[in-house]
Amino acid sequence: xxxxxxxxxxxxxxxxxxRSHAAFYTPGHKRGQGAAKSLANLIGKxxxxxxxxxxxxxxxxxxxxxxIQTAQAxxxxxxxxxxxxxxxNGSTCGIEAAILATCQPGDRLILPRxxxxxxxxxxxxxxxxxxxxxxxxxxxxxxxxxITPASVTEALTQHSDARAILMVSPTYYGVCGDVExxxxxxxxxxxxxxxxxxxxxxxxxxxELPSAALASGADLVIQSTHKMLSALTxxxxxxxxxxxxxxxxxxxxxxxxxxxSPSYLLLASLDAARQQMATQGQELLSxxxxxxxxxxxxxxxxPGLAVLSLDRAGTPGCVAIDRxxxxxxVTGLGLTGFEADEIxxxxxxxxxELPSLRxxxxxxxIGNTSxxxxxxxxxxxxxxxRFAQPSQARLNSPELPLPIPPAPLSPRDAFFAASDTILMxxxxxxxxxxxxxxxxxxxxxxLPGEQITAEAIHYxxxxxxxxxxxxxxxxxxxxTISVVRSA
Ligand SMILES: Cc1ncc(COP(=O)(O)O)c(C=O)c1O
Numbered sequence: 427x428x429x430x431x432x433x434x435x436x437x438x439x440x441x442x443x444x445r446s447h448a449a450f451y452t453p454g455h456k457r458g459q460g461a462a463k464s465l466a467n468l469i470g471k472x473x474x475x476x477x478x479x480x481x482x483x484x485x486x487x488x489x490x491x492x493x494i495q496t497a498q499a500x501x502x503x504x505x506x507x508x509x510x511x512x513x514x515n516g517s518t519c520g521i522e523a524a525i526l527a528t529c530q531p532g533d534r535l536i537l538p539r540x541x542x543x544x545x546x547x548x549x550x551x552x553x554x555x556x557x558x559x560x561x562x563x564x565x566x567x568x569x570x571x572x573i574t575p576a577s578v579t580e581a582l583t584q585h586s587d588a589r590a591i592l593m594v595s596p597t598y599y600g601v602c603g604d605v606e607x608x609x610x611x612x613x614x615x616x617x618x619x620x621x622x623x624x625x626x627x628x629x630x631x632x633x634e635l636p637s638a639a640l641a642s643g644a645d646l647v648i649q650s651t652h653k654m655l656s657a658l659t660x661x662x663x664x665x666x667x668x669x670x671x672x673x674x675x676x677x678x679x680x681x682x683x684x685x686x687s688p689s690y691l692l693l694a695s696l697d698a699a700r701q702q703m704a705t706q707g708q709e710l711l712s713x714x715x716x717x718x719x720x721x722x723x724x725x726x727x728x729p730g731l732a733v734l735s736l737d738r739a740g741t742p743g744c745v746a747i748d749r750x751x752x753x754x755x756v757t758g759l760g761l762t763g764f765e766a767d768e769i770x771x772x773x774x775x776x777x778x779e780l781p782s783l784r785x786x787x788x789x790x791x792i793g794n795t796s797x798x799x800x801x802x803x804x805x806x807x808x809x810x811x812r813f814a815q816p817s818q819a820r821l822n823s824p825e826l827p828l829p830i831p832p833a834p835l836s837p838r839d840a841f842f843a844a845s846d847t848i849l850m851x852x853x854x855x856x857x858x859x860x861x862x863x864x865x866x867x868x869x870x871x872x873l874p875g876e877q878i879t880a881e882a883i884h885y886x887x888x889x890x891x892x893x894x895x896x897x898x899x900x901x902x903x904x905x906t907i908s909v910v911r912s913a
Pocket of ligand 1: 662
């Protein structure tokens with residue numbers, strides 16, 4: 427049996443869980459014996475017995491020398507990294523640690539304006555100064571793609587002292603940027619490229635999927651193993667290669683952003699998901715691709731629907747598209763994505779990952795079945811028969827994303843400054859103290875430290891009037907906003 431087909435952490439956990447002993451350690455349910463009945467009924471005795479702390483046979487996540495070290499080494503080997511860390515707080519903690527490990531307070535970090543909110547959290551934690559690069563905007567679909575090599579070069583021309591580049595690839599819509607070219611640019615400047623590959627942990631295991639960020643030369647890559655592979659929710663990995671990242675700094679940063687009591691159920695699920703990919707990845711993903719291809723082809727023939735086509739690969743900010751990700755525009759049905767989502771979810775038993783103003787995005791993974799696809803097709807067929815109108819015009823997108831406003835304060839300074847909540851109508855020229863991100867298109871309009879402009883308020887109000895949603899801020903109705911207190 428090849429070592430990649432072994433599951434050291436699963437085996438160790440299973441054997442410790444099966445050993446009978448008097449438990450005088452955490453967690454308080456003591457291997458399920460004191461668990462509330464309601465929880466035991468929900469998750470079962472076996473899961474509770476394996477919910478164990480860092481016992482001697484189970485190694486230590488923050489100083490691994492035993493089974494965790496072995497399981498992480500197998501993961502590095504499987505994903506093509508030099509070193510891999512298991513994460514128990516999602517890609518969120520990986521992105522935070524990646525930035526903490528590469529940027530000191532005041533250092534500049536180049537990143538896309540539509541980076542995940544964990545990157546904004548990392549700016550606050552680290553004190554790094556963001557150099558935002560606008561992602562390419564696809565006006566026809568009203569969605570933001572990746573950043574381009576040209577825009578990164580431009581940012582580096584203006585900020586040659588930048589300490590690192592972060593990019594998101596793939597996006598939530600499965601759109602991949604040119605990681606290879608951007609890695610080459612970063613390396614010419616002798617700085618690392620960090621890739622938020624939260625949605626791309628499956629890429630390394632099938633030749634028909636876009637190339638994985640590590641294979642394209644990225645230095646530090648963060649993947650939500652729980653999103654696209656079979657690990658439990660929150661279980662993720664971070665991989666490193668090359669000489670531009672100091673692994674000891676990453677390990678130190680990870681201690682800041684993770685629990686000192688990591689769940690062994692999550693850790694073991696990473697070992698299992700890794701082994702599953704190493705032994706059956708291509709075969710399982712072939713089935714997933716086949717299901718997604720069938721859905722894509724048949725949905726595109728249903729009146730009133732448009733499917734984000736793989737042909738868009740090669741347009742700016744989109745070098746490839748993950749064919750296991752399906753985005754369906756429903757405006758030809760005279761419905762918003764939110765309305766279609768509610769009908770599909772409530773009445774047809776079909777639930778999307780990401781509903782938006784004009785479209786719905788569906789994740790296909792190794793867990794989906796042919797029956798799921800039949801259900802999806804049936805649901806959309808019924809919707810189409812009920813709603814499609816012969817000449818239904820597609821909704822206009824909200825207008826193009828706004829230019830990035832001036833930022834008198836860093837995200838960190840704005841976060842720690844005293845703040846007030848005031849009426850949005852009185853907020854012009856004040857400094858924003860929170861993140862304000864409208865969907866669509868998922869590009870923040872305001873971040874902590876940025877000046878609130880009349881243009882920004884008008885834009886946000888338009889998105890709300892069109893039925894879009896605002897995320898990131900305390901008052902998502904936008905009546906009020908949190909601002910830095912005036913001196
Ligand atoms: C692009 C992107 N990056 C990072 C994350 C954070 O991942 P996690 O949920 O594993 O913390 C997400 C979550 O949706 C995401 O979409």
